[in-house]
Amino acid sequence: MEKDIGSGQVPTWCPGCGDYVILGSLKAAITELGLDLHNTVIVSGIGCGSKTPHFIRAYGFEGLHGRTLPVATGIKLSNHELNVIVIGGDGDGYGIGGNHFMHTARRNLNITYIIQNNEVYGLTKGQYSPTSMKGFVSPSTPEGALEEPVNPITLSISAGATFVARSHSMDLGYTKQMIKEGIQHKGFAVIDVFQLCPTYNKIINAQFFRENLYKLGPDHDVTHKVKAFEKGLEHYPKIPYGVFYKEEGKPTYEEGLPQLKEKVLVKQNISAVDISPLLKKFR
Amino acid sequence: MTEKEIVNDLSWKIGGEAGMGILNAGMMFAKIAMRGGLFSIAHAIYPSLIRGGHNHLDVRVNSEKIYSHRKEVNVLVALNKETFDVHKEKLTGGAGVIYDHDEYPIQESELPKKDIQLIPIPLLKLSNQFGGRIMRNTVAIGATIALVDYDLTLFNDILQQTFAKKGEKVVQDNIGAAKAGYDFVKSTLRHSFKYTLKKEHQKNFMLISGNEAISLGAVRAGAKFIAAYPMTPASSIMMTLAKWAQQYGIVVKQTEDEIAAMNMVVGANFAGVRALTATSGGGFSLMVEAFGLAAITEVPLVVVEAQRPGPATGMATQSGQGDLHFVLHAAPDDFPRIVIAPGDIIECYQEAIRAFNLAEKYQLPVVLLTDKYLGESYWSIEEFDTGKVKIDRGKLLTDEQAEQQQNYLRYKLTSDGVSPRAIPGQKNCMHTASSYEHNEEGHEDELEEVRIAMAEKRYKRFEATQKEFSDPELVGDKGAEVTIIGWGSTKSGILEAMKSLKRDKIKVNYLQIKYLSPFPTKKVAEIIKKSKKTALVENNQSGQLGALIKMHTGLSLDHTILKFDGRPFFPHEIYDEIKKIVKR
Ligand SMILES: Cc1ncc(C[n+]2csc(CCOP(=O)(O)OP(=O)(O)O)c2C)c(N)n1
Ligand code: SF4
Numbered sequence: 035m036e037k038d039i040g041s042g043q044v045p046t047w048c049p050g051c052g053d054y055v056i057l058g059s060l061k062a063a064i065t066e067l068g069l070d071l072h073n074t075v076i077v078s079g080i081g082c083g084s085k086t087p088h089f090i091r092a093y094g095f096e097g098l099h100g101r102t103l104p105v106a107t108g109i110k111l112s113n114h115e116l117n118v119i120v121i122g123g124d125g126d127g128y129g130i131g132g133n134h135f136m137h138t139a140r141r142n143l144n145i146t147y148i149i150q151n152n153e154v155y156g157l158t159k160g161q162y163s164p165t166s167m168k169g170f171v172s173p174s175t176p177e178g179a180l181e182e183p184v185n186p187i188t189l190s191i192s193a194g195a196t197f198v199a200r201s202h203s204m205d206l207g208y209t210k211q212m213i214k215e216g217i218q219h220k221g222f223a224v225i226d227v228f229q230l231c232p233t234y235n236k237i238i239n240a241q242f243f244r245e246n247l248y249k250l251g252p253d254h255d256v257t258h259k260v261k262a263f264e265k266g267l268e269h270y271p272k273i274p275y276g277v278f279y280k281e282e283g284k285p286t287y288e289e290g291l292p293q294l295k296e297k298v299l300v301k302q303n304i305s306a307v308d309i310s311p312l313l314k315k316f317r
Numbered sequence: 318m319t320e321k322e323i324v325n326d327l328s329w330k331i332g333g334e335a336g337m338g339i340l341n342a343g344m345m346f347a348k349i350a351m352r353g354g355l356f357s358i359a360h361a362i363y364p365s366l367i368r369g370g371h372n373h374l375d376v377r378v379n380s381e382k383i384y385s386h387r388k389e390v391n392v393l394v395a396l397n398k399e400t401f402d403v404h405k406e407k408l409t410g411g412a413g414v415i416y417d418h419d420e421y422p423i424q425e426s427e428l429p430k431k432d433i434q435l436i437p438i439p440l441l442k443l444s445n446q447f448g449g450r451i452m453r454n455t456v457a458i459g460a461t462i463a464l465v466d467y468d469l470t471l472f473n474d475i476l477q478q479t480f481a482k483k484g485e486k487v488v489q490d491n492i493g494a495a496k497a498g499y500d501f502v503k504s505t506l507r508h509s510f511k512y513t514l515k516k517e518h519q520k521n522f523m524l525i526s527g528n529e530a531i532s533l534g535a536v537r538a539g540a541k542f543i544a545a546y547p548m549t550p551a552s553s554i555m556m557t558l559a560k561w562a563q564q565y566g567i568v569v570k571q572t573e574d575e576i577a578a579m580n581m582v583v584g585a586n587f588a589g590v591r592a593l594t595a596t597s598g599g600g601f602s603l604m605v606e607a608f609g610l611a612a613i614t615e616v617p618l619v620v621v622e623a624q625r626p627g628p629a630t631g632m633a634t635q636s637g638q639g640d641l642h643f644v645l646h647a648a649p650d651d652f653p654r655i656v657i658a659p660g661d662i663i664e665c666y667q668e669a670i671r672a673f674n675l676a677e678k679y680q681l682p683v684v685l686l687t688d689k690y691l692g693e694s695y696w697s698i699e700e701f702d703t704g705k706v707k708i709d710r711g712k713l714l715t716d717e718q719a720e721q722q723q724n725y726l727r728y729k730l731t732s733d734g735v736s737p738r739a740i741p742g743q744k745n746c747m748h749t750a751s752s753y754e755h756n757e758e759g760h761e762d763e764l765e766e767v768r769i770a771m772a773e774k775r776y777k778r779f780e781a782t783q784k785e786f787s788d789p790e791l792v793g794d795k796g797a798e799v800t801i802i803g804w805g806s807t808k809s810g811i812l813e814a815m816k817s818l819k820r821d822k823i824k825v826n827y828l829q830i831k832y833l834s835p836f837p838t839k840k841v842a843e844i845i846k847k848s849k850k851t852a853l854v855e856n857n858q859s860g861q862l863g864a865l866i867k868m869h870t871g872l873s874l875d876h877t878i879l880k881f882d883g884r885p886f887f888p889h890e891i892y893d894e895i896k897k898i899v900k901r
Contacts, residue, residue, distance in 0.1 A: 293562060
């Protein structure tokens with residue numbers, strides 16, 4: 035295993051941006067798990083945090099805004115031996131990509147999905163996002179946002195994700211641990227990471243994290259879906275983090291496809307596919 | 318009957334409500350004709366609903382090669398009164414109407430012509446002896462076979478094969494129902510019928526639709542991943558491939574929407590699998606952004622766009638050619654794409670294979686542009702050779718080649734614009750593909766010179782593709798009075814009209830433009846300049862190919878024959894217009 039898995043590209047995020055920490059924790063997780071970089075694909079969308087694949091010397095795909103999960107699904111089904119890690123912002127995942135989120139979760143592909151949740155649109159300069167708190171004042175909501183925010187935890191659990199966790203960008207070590215657990219989990223793992231965006235989100239700051247976040251204790255039963263959901267509902271003002279829910283042993287989507295049993299799709303020989311048996315059906 | 322008998326030239330129509338099994342019945346009749354060594358075509362028109370409405374299906378049969386359905390009807394099977402009312406004007410002299418007199422009587426006085434025979438058959442009563450209403454089709458086909466003096470055993474074989482899975486009782490019920498219809502006509506028909514079918518020398522025929530031919534091409538080309546969202550008239554591609562998926566190790570994924578379908582296909586191609594999506598104009602609208610994604614990431618991509626009339630939902634189950642400009646320009650900014658419009662079944666198969674090869678060789682998106690008529694109609698064709706196919710994966714690196722790479726550049730600037738392509742899983746070639754403009758490594762880069770180099774690189778590949786396409790050819794008469802120009806499925810109507818024009822000793826020829834991007838400018842200009850008169854035939858409102866020709870060659874065509882009622886051309890519509898042009 036190589037020591038530094040950086041690509042040599044240097045991030046240009048704002049000083050104090052939580053994306054640095056999330057990048058650091060992802061790199062550490064990949065390194066500590068000893069994942070082969072050539073067998074790892076990091077898929078992202080569009081947003082500040084979505085630049086992440088460029089900074090790691092694995093395969094990367096920085097696709098369209100909100101379309102991470104379909105791209106990752108295409109990659110995973112084509113070569114299910116790859117480690118497929120998806121990373122993107124809250125706008126990307128819960129907003130424009132919301133439909134894909136819901137459907138990918140229920141498919142339970144063996145994919146890890148990290149959401150850099152800064153509760154704001156960073157790259158487009160500070161508009162409110164689907165996870166912004168009600169009343170959030172932004173350039174597009176000068177009178178304050180009217181909607182209830184998306185709750186990533188309960189959304190993930192109800193949509194069928196089999197690993198649901200939250201971390202925050204002031205704790206690199208814990209975020210790394212969550213990502214590692216997510217990667218090791220067989221199934222669709224969602225890790226929502228509260229992320230500092232000092233430039234556009236003045237509410238979710240270090241003080242807010244210190245005052246409002248608390249770690250789930252060992253008494254929380256991660257295998258109990260209803261209790262996990264209940265914990266997930268605890269949103270404001272006190273916000274729990276850690277592993278909320280974990281369902282082990284559920285077959286993945288890939289495992290449900292007999293045509294993938296023998297070989298990954300990409301390794302099939304396509305040089306001389308014999309279709310003559312099919313012609314008989316048309317006679 | 319005094320009139321001369323017409324052998325092996327029959328247009329048969331069956332009509333009724335959705336849910337009456339019109340489509341299945343029509344397919345069976347087309348197969349019965351085909352198995353007797355005759356050419357057949359089946360074309361259905363049905364509304365976008367599951368019960369009710371008016372469905373009808375034409376089967377045209379001939380001993381010679383036919384290209385298109387036609388308007389005239391020689392035998393009309395009316396499963397309800399509406400069918401008779403809607404189609405009676407199409408009945409030819411000597412035609413027959415099979416209907417259920419007990420259920421919906423038709424009076425002689427309702428016939429538009431004198432010499433049409435009403436053939437009342439107790440369809441419901443007879444079908445009730447064998448399993449109920451749903452068998453009325455079977456009875457009616459049995460009756461048709463008796464009427465045209467054809468061979469009932471051909472039908473029995475098909476019933477046997479079709480229903481074998483459902484058990485011997487179902488098979489015997491169907492065979493019984495067919496015989497009941499057959500016997501009824503044989504015992505009640507007062508005089509012989511003008512139109513007859515006679516078995517000919519058995520040919521190696523198959524009855525196949527454009528969508529099925531594309532599906533076969535995709536499997537042959539090695540497509541292993543299909544992601545799609547159901548949309549008529551493209552859905553049968555996904556369903557056909559789903560049927561074959563286990564046998565051929567293919568994954569077929571029905572997605573949450575077309576956006577997901579296209580992005581999944583981009584992901585699969587990025588991972589090195591030949592992947593396909595298929596949709597119609599509305600679905601393609603949702604795919605457009607990811608179509609551009611494939612272009613900028615230089616990921617190979619094949620998409621079938623089976624057109625139906627729009628805008629928006631338009632006419633879901635009808636046909637048209639209104640999306641040519643849309644697919645030529647879909648997605649922001651300039652980038653090259655290959656657009657191929659097959660004109661018949663064999664071209665659907667061959668061009669599908671070509672599409673996969675070109676997509677990989679040049680690492681760009683390829684559109685197969687078809688329509689409902691071509692995609693969902695069935696033609697009998699001689700079984701084609703599926704052996705000789707070259708699979709060309711272009712500059713895709715083998716694992717060994719990849720491992721030897723040093724300082725691998727995914728978007729390396731090369732003389733033909735095509736860069737060596739590595740896929741995840743290969744060592745030493747890790748890179749990030751980005752939807753942003755990027756440099757040779759793939760990293761975001763907006764420097765002016767990088768942008769220009771990359772944009773030019775993308776187009777260089779396009780220029781290189783030109784050599785892949787043969788020039789369009791003129792078929793038909795030398796020294797033609799009119800040169801007909803068209804694309805896609807109008808080929809069938811045009812070729813059929815040309816047969817009639819030949820009979821009238823009118824010299825015409827036909828230029829089919831199959832490759833619309835890159836456009837064969839030089840050859841098309843040359844042909845237009847040399848022709849006496851030109852006539853554009855298109856299934857759209859504005860003459861989109863005409864505009865494209867004008868854009869590329871600066872030349873205008875003399876006449877336009879356009880149809881945009883949602884129905885494909887009847888050959889006589891083209892024939893009539895060409896006659897008028899010749900007279901002018
Ligand atoms: C189809 C489309 N619509 C809009 C945009 C503009 N856009 C880019 S990033 C973004 C939102 C970014 O917010 P988020 O996903 O939360 O990521 P962050 O920048 O906060 O990391 C938007 C709206 C786009 N790139 N594509
Ligand atoms: S705008 Fe916010 S999310 Fe974007 S780089 Fe700056 S701090 Fe990070």
